[in-house]
Every structure is written in structure tokens, then in C-alpha cells.
Amino acid sequence: MLKKIKKNHPLADLTTFKIGGSAEYFIEISAKDELKEAFDWVKEKNIQISILGGGSNLLISDQGVKGLVVLIKNEKLSVHGERMTVGAGVSLSKVLSLAINYSLSGLEWSNGIPRATIGGSIRGNAEAFSCSMSDIIETVEVFDIKKNKFEILSCNMCSFGYRKSIFSENKNLIIWETILRMPRKDKKQIEEIVEKNLEFRLDKYPRLPSAGSVFKNLNPEKIKKKNPLFFDREIKDKIGRQGLVGAGLIIDLLGLKGKTIGGAKVSLEHANHIVNTGKATADEVVQLISLIKTQARNNFKIDLREEIQYLGF
Ligand SMILES: Cc1cc2nc3c(=O)[nH]c(=O)nc-3n(C[C@H](O)[C@H](O)[C@H](O)COP(=O)(O)OP(=O)(O)OC[C@H]3O[C@@H](n4cnc5c(N)ncnc54)[C@H](O)[C@@H]3O)c2cc1C
Structure with a gap:
């Protein structure tokens, strides 16, 4: 176990933002007993532990991350009828490819998410085009740090909601594996939707490194209550498919598309994405986030909440 732990391991390239310092300690874990051992080790050393998936929703501090960073590498992947057993470390794109081969539907929305x-997608209940991870989850196997054992949770026990789950609320639960239930459909139809979704993303999303949407979309009722005039004038006809108001719309209305601090820039293609134009630092991204939040509050009485997760702050 100790042999596998690396010291001062760079993290930026393990994220889609390509930003951030090093992990004080770093380990890739692919077996259950290794995960248990890692927790014993951090307890003994009295240091903190952080979990890394694909790094596509993360901002890592320029100062790096203290303690042990665990990259979950459980890459188990098998199909049995309309069910799939999938390790937390398997990429969405790999699961989607296998699903297409077996004509299984339910992950078409994920095409093009890098x-x-x-694991990360279950934690945040990733979604797009009105479909989400929780639609296809049967069970999730977790390691419960407090109980020091593995347990299986049914989908109902996971308290999934918009961009949240029991795992985003309770940091003691580490997602290890899942069983997905995906109905069989016509393969051609699945492929067509997958292609259409990719075209949409290529058209609307920035090509520069980012961490996807920075802020969560908003409940229109809350905007209406706090600022009815603004709601009537700018929002009421622009409510999205899920009944939410896009955070990108608010940033656009603030006139902040293209706003730059150092190497961090509000994307011109999609205002809810901040892109790394080359040498952005985490500090510059934080300054830009802070500016957007302040202006949204001062101008529109709107409290924007981050969807991206911070590590090492
Ligand atoms: C270009 C682009 C487009 C995107 N489009 C979408 C989209 O359409 N819809 C959408 O929902 N998201 C989208 N995202 C955001 C992101 O891809 C998703 O949130 C994704 O599900 C995060 O998974 P990850 O493995 O990268 O998690 P990470 O970014 O590595 O981690 C995110 C959080 O999950 C925690 N975590 C990771 N693995 C585990 C685990 N095994 N157990 C417990 N906690 C864990 C981490 O500690 C962290 O807090 C996009 C991102 C990019 C860059």
C-alpha cells in the first residue's frame, strides 16, 4: 500500500480545467481492500482524504491539496441482460459505447462530456436533455467511512435531486460500484440520439479547457419572489426544459460574456462556462466566480451557487 502512494503528485492534468497544484500524497485505487487500507493509513497519520474521479467538475487550488488524494480506478464493467455492473472509475463514454453495442438505452445524454x-456522475446526479444518472440506477455500492465497511444502497436511498444526492451531502460515503438498469431499444435510434446530442454540444460548448457549468441553474419562483419586475421583464419567457432558469442567462444579462481575469474567461459560447485560455490560475477563476456572484446579487438580487467542486481550498 505505502509503496503505491506518491508524494507531491501533480493534479492539473487529471482535470479538464488543467489548473491546480499537487497532491501532498496521491494514490490510484482499484481494489476494495486497498480503499480500506487507504482510510486506515489517513486515520493513522491524521490527515484528510479527498476523492478524485475524472476531474471534470473540479477546481483544484494553486497551492494543491493537503493530505491524500485518491483516484478511484475501479474499472469493472460487465453486461447481464438489461443490467450493467459498473465500477466508479469507469468513464461515462466507455459505458455509453458498451450500452450502444448491446442496444441499451439511458445514457445517450452523456455523449461528449469529457x-x-x-462515480463523480452519481455523486452530482449528472444530467442533460432532461435525462439523468438517477433514471438508470438500480443500486450503488459505497464504502462508508464512519462504519468502515461496504454497503449497498437502493436508488431510493440515494436521495437524488437536481445536481445532488446523498453522496454530495454525506462525505463519508465513497461510491465504489453501481448496477445500472437500461432498457433495450432500437440500436439505430440510440445512435441517432447520441449523434444529435454530440452535435448540440459541439455547437454550444467551448472547446477550451473548462469544468463544465460553473453555477447551478435556478428556481424561477425564487427569482420572481425577490425581484418580480426583473422576472417579468427578462426571465418568464426563458424558463428551460426542466423548469429552471439557466445560470448562463443571468451571466449573459449581466453583460459578462467574455469577461477575463488573467487567463480565466467567461466563455463566449456558453456564459455558464469559465475557460482556461492557457495559463489560468485557480485564483483567477475564483476571482471571476466571485465577481459574477457579486454582480448577480447586486444587480438582480440573485444568489448563484456553484456546481463545480473545490479541492484544496
Ligand atoms: C465540457 C464539459 C461538459 C459537461 N457537461 C455536463 C453535462 O451536460 N451534465 C452534467 O451533469 N455535467 C456536465 N459536466 C460536468 C461533469 O462532467 C460532471 O459533473 C461529471 O459527472 C463529474 O464526474 P467526474 O468523475 O469528473 O467527477 P470529479 O470532477 O472528479 O469530481 C466531482 C465531485 O465528485 C466527487 N467524487 C468523484 N468520484 C467520487 C466517488 N467515487 N465517490 C464519491 N465522490 C466522488 C469528487 O470528490 C468531487 O467532489 C461537464 C463538464 C465539462 C468539462
Whole structure:
């Protein structure tokens, strides 16, 4: 175990943002007993532990991350009828490819999301085009740090909601494996939807490194209550498919598309993405996030909440 732990391991290239310092300690874990050992080790050393998936929803501090960073590499992947057993470290794109081969439907929405793993996507209940991870989850196997054992949770026990789950609320639960239930459909139809979704992303999303949407979309009722005039004038006819208001719309209305601090820039293609134009630092991204939040509050009485996760802050 100790042999596998690396010291001062660079993390930027393990994220889609390509930003951030090094992990004080770093380990890739592919077996259950290794995960248990890692937790014993951090307890003994009295240091913190952080979990890394595909790094596609993360901002890592320029100062790096203290303690042990665990990259979950459980890459188990098998199909049995309309069910799939999938390790938390398998990428969404790999699961989607296998699903297409077996004519299984339910992950078409994920085509074109870079690097994301099943573990990170279950934690945040990733979704697009009105479909989400929780639609296809039967069970999730977790390691419960407090109980020091593995347990299986049914989908109902996972408290999935918009961009949240029991795992985003309870940091003691590490996602290890899942069983997905995906109905069989016509393969051609699946392929067509997958292609259409990719075209949409290529058209709308920036090509520069980013961490996807920075802020969560908003409940229109809350905007209406706090600022009815603004709601009537700018929002009421622009409510999205899920009944939410896009955070990108608010940033656009603030006139912040293209706003730059150092190497961090509000994307011109999609205002809810901040891109790394080359040499952005985490500090510059944080300054830009802070500016957007302040202006949204001062101008529109709107509290934007981050969807991206911070590591090492
Ligand atoms: C270009 C682009 C487009 C995107 N489009 C979408 C989209 O359409 N829909 C969408 O929902 N998201 C989208 N995202 C965001 C991102 O891809 C998803 O949130 C993804 O599910 C994150 O998975 P990950 O493995 O990269 O997690 P990471 O970014 O590595 O981690 C995210 C959080 O999950 C935790 N975590 C990771 N693995 C585990 C585990 N095994 N157990 C417990 N906690 C864990 C981490 O500690 C962290 O807090 C996009 C991102 C990019 C860069």
C-alpha cells in the first residue's frame, strides 16, 4: 500500500480545467481492500482524504491539496441482460459505447462530456436533455467511512435531486460500484440520439479547457419572489426544459460574456462556462466566480451557487 502512494503528485492534468497544484500524497485505487487500507493509513497519520474521479467538475487550488488524494480506478464493467455492473472509475463514454453495442438505452445524454466517471456522475446526479444518472440506477455500492465497511444502497436511498444526492451531502460515503438498469431499444435510434446530442454540444460548448457549468441553474419562483419586475421583464419567457432558469442567462444579462481575469474567461459560447485560455490560475477563476456572484446579487438580487467542486481550498 505505502509503496503505491506518491508524494507531491501533480493534479492539473487529471482535470479538464488543467489548473491546480499537487497532491501532498496521491494514490490510484482499484481494489476494495486497498480503499480500506487507504482510510486506515489517513486515520493513522491524521490527515484528510479527498476523492478524485475524472476531474471534470473540479477546481483544484494553486497551492494543491493537503493530505491524500485518491483516484478511484475501479474499472469493472460487465453486461447481464438489461443490467450493467459498473465500477466508479469507469468513464461515462466507455459505458455509453458498451450500452450502444448491446442496444441499451439511458445514457445517450452523456455523449461528449469529457473524462467524467460513473462515480463523480452519481455523486452530482449528472444530467442533460432532461435525462439523468438517477433514471438508470438500480443500486450503488459505497464504502462508508464512519462504519468502515461496504454497503449497498437502493436508488431510493440515494436521495437524488437536481445536481445532488446523498453522496454530495454525506462525505463519508465513497461510491465504489453501481448496477445500472437500461432498457433495450432500437440500436439505430440510440445512435441517432447520441449523434444529435454530440452535435448540440459541439455547437454550444467551448472547446477550451473548462469544468463544465460553473453555477447551478435556478428556481424561477425564487427569482420572481425577490425581484418580480426583473422576472417579468427578462426571465418568464426563458424558463428551460426542466423548469429552471439557466445560470448562463443571468451571466449573459449581466453583460459578462467574455469577461477575463488573467487567463480565466467567461466563455463566449456558453456564459455558464469559465475557460482556461492557457495559463489560468485557480485564483483567477475564483476571482471571476466571485465577481459574477457579486454582480448577480447586486444587480438582480440573485444568489448563484456553484456546481463545480473545490479541492484544496
Ligand atoms: C465540457 C464539459 C461538459 C459537461 N457537461 C455536463 C453535462 O451536460 N451534465 C452534467 O451533469 N455535467 C456536465 N459536466 C460536468 C461533469 O462532467 C460532471 O459533473 C461529471 O459527472 C463529474 O464526474 P467526474 O468523475 O469528473 O467527477 P470529479 O470532477 O472528479 O469530481 C466531482 C465531485 O465528485 C466527487 N467524487 C468523484 N468520484 C467520487 C466517488 N467515487 N465517490 C464519491 N465522490 C466522488 C469528487 O470528490 C468531487 O467532489 C461537464 C463538464 C465539462 C468539462
